Amino acid sequence: MTLGLRFLNPETVRRLGRLQVTARGLVEGFLAGLHASPYLGASVEFAGHRSYAPGDEPRRIDWKVYGKRDRYFVKQYREETNFIAYLLVDGSASMTFRSRQTGKLEYACMLAEALSYLVLRQNDAACCGVFDCEAIAISPVGQGLSFLDQLSEILAHIEPVAGTDIARSLRQIGEYMPRRGMAVVISDFLDSAGVVDALKLLKLAGHEVVALQVLDPQELAFDISGPTRFDGLETPFSALIEPHRIRRAYLEVLHQHLHALRIGLGRAGIEYRLVGTTQPIAEMLRAYLAVRHKRRRTAP
């Protein structure tokens, strides 16, 4: 079967192996699956008791409780359902920066495609959105690997424009996310204004929000030599400097920025991950999902 992958090569797909993407919180699904649903249903995971009501199956009555309380109580079990992974990719001009073979936007698309693959492969649903200063594209929610082609099509046709308003665009996209699910926002998050607040909105809407910050190695190291004129990709900024002279200051500011982002997102209960474009997708996802899975098991 042709998967319709546009950014991932077969080797990467092979290395993704049997990875599973599971929601840490409750997600709304329409199929029974791996993920905990806010709805109670048939499952092996005991959720609690409730008073018997006419129509309940008599086999769900907890006779032990009846013996103690002399009232009918019914056992409730947490329903497991499938979930929707909302993969939101920053398509602004700042994502076009690249110092290596793989640029940030390309890497973000690879990341989104890989996650989509993993999600669709485990019969969960996926939805893909692209934003810059506003929401510019969003796919319908789909299921099955056959839907991967449609998602890749959206990612492949991103046309970066100057300007990012992540708060506004996520607010717009949130309107198209009726069911609670897992929102993975992939961006460079260099627009420091309102990023945390925008992601909080998604969180408040009941989504599990994951922020993946994709940065180029040169943005992280600032190891440029010789007189250089830096022209802003999104702003009319221009400065002729010798980068090595201000490298220390740049890294300090960058560190503060990332630290503030990490702290802000952490306080909001949003998962944050910094990703370099030189990291292999498979290894990166393997490591990330392992950590995530571990957290899920240790969470109360």
Add this chain to the structure above:
Amino acid sequence: MTLTHPWLALGVLLGAVPVILHLAARRRYRIVPWAATDILAKALENQAPRVRRADRLLLAVRVLILAAAALTLARPAMPRPEPPAWAGLAPPAAVVIVDRSGSMQTGAGGRTRIAAARDRARELVAAMPAGTRASLLGMDDRALPLTAGLDADRQRLLASVDRLAASARNTELHPALALALRWLKDLSAQQKTIYLITDAQESLFTQDAAATRAVLARALPEIRLVVLPVEPLDGPSASITDLEIVTPSSPTGAPATIRVKLAGGVIRDTAVGVDLWIDGRKADHRVVKTEHGVAACLFEPVAAEPGLHQAEARLDPNAGRLDNRRYAAWYTPAAMDVLIATHAPDNSNQPSTYVYLQAALEALADTGLPWVVRPAVRPVELARALDERVWLLILADCGPLPAEAVGDISRFVERGGACWLSGGRDLDETLASLQADTSSAAAWSSVLRLGPPDTRPSSPAITSIKLHRSGPQFAGSGPIEAGPDGPLAALAAVNLLEVRPIEPATDGPWSVALRTTAGRALLLTHASHRLAILTTSLNPGTSDWPYRPALVCLVDDLARWLCRPRLVAGSVYPGLKWQEPPPAPAGRYALLTPAGQRILPAEPADCILEEPGIYRWQADQSPPDARRALTVNVDPGECRGAAWSPVQITAWLPPGGHCVIGPETVLQRSSAGPRTDTNVELWPALAALLLALLAAEAVLAHWFTPAPTAVACLEVPT
């Protein structure tokens, strides 16, 4: 500041290289589209001012490094501060006597002479070398001390000058002089000077002149007296500065013109009487009117008879004056024929005395006098050839003379002709022939012979000859005791001179001038003749003596001796005598004001040492106020190989005129000894600065430009 290698100083321009490189580097940059502009902008905001300051500091240091390197290679040096001339000795001392008599109340243009005297005194005090102890003394018919003795505080001296006022009293010089001398007499000082600032009224020097002379006689020459007149002066005070034979007569007998130059900063539109004396007799008198301190007068014709005459200029003794110097020069109104009598054929193959004489006599052309060298004759032809136009007769290798020739020669000498005897062993025979004529025997009283020892006859040495020396070349005066151990014998010992008498020793008014440093020539003059009688060995075949150069030197000396204007006698002040200067090295000297400023521009107008002790300053550019008395110094730095103290000269400088700084010049060797290093080298300091700059550059570069590895990158979590 001077540079040993000035062209290397152009390397300072290399200091622009870092700037150029910096600017060029800023023009070559690459463009990087950047996403994290907010972060970069914040980093720039934090770091840019510091980086900019660091950049400029580094750039400045690098520019300085190159400039310092270039300057170090150029080896700059600064002149070492000139030590005072009296370094190591007691500082100079001076007493300034200011005339405050009644005549000083007068003046012209609303400015009194006492005001001018105050200005002059202020200038004088200001120009004194640092450390000079000085005193101010008012003078009318009594002495009025204005300071309490000698004081080195210049401000107090200047304040006392301001208190100076004229009185209504007469002028008497000797009380003030006596007080000044008393102050200076027992004082230990390198140089003691009395400055007299006066309007030089005649009474100053005539009133009680005997007492003044007596006072001065006690003090001089230990104490120097400098008269600084104030202006305007109406006293006929002048000095003769030169006497010049302007147009020597031609062989046709045209009369000569004699120009007498006078100078006097103290003179303004005043009439000065000048007398011209010819051959010791007063021949003419002129009254010249000075203008702007300088005057000149022409005398013509002064004598018509042929022969050599001595012209002498004197100031009118009836006029009051400060200077009684007299200048004299030889001149002739007609051509002077030189006749050579010789037995040696002039057409032989062997170089003869005659040939060399002919060559040597070319030097006579330099005299400016109309010498005419006639073809040589034989002694037997003398009777026909020795006419009245012959002035110099040279008897060269003549041997015994015919009797008729001896008579002609004797008559020629009696009428004032000069005779030069030249020869070797045959010279004795010539002399014997001349002495045979009893009528002229007195003229041949003594003969000095020059030459190598192989021509020295075996006659007994001379026992005593009185030689009266004249001219500034001589270090002393008095008779020279010639003899086996005398100075003439010393000259003979080095093959330069032989002295022998023809007659037993007789006294004679000889004048001797030792002119050449090589000692190759001796010029002997006799008062009864106007020219020397010279004897020398002229036979090149028997001598390895540098015959021809010596002969040319002889003739050249003779010519110059004849025609040089000379200071005959006199001094600035009657009764004073000039201190004769010691020989000075020939060279070029710069004249400086007491403040150290050059009077003259650079070459070729510098003072030229014409001959030992005589400096001639011929300049079109006079000092701004040339009528003022000016003290000039010889720049010690210009005297290479010798250390000289400043020349103490006071001369009246006429604008556009010239001033002969000669007999009144006193050159003294400095006790400080020759200076070997006149400059302070600056390159060690610059080299140290260069090293410091290099170290600073290394530190700053390391500090401001951290290595890329010095900053830790942010690690992406794996």
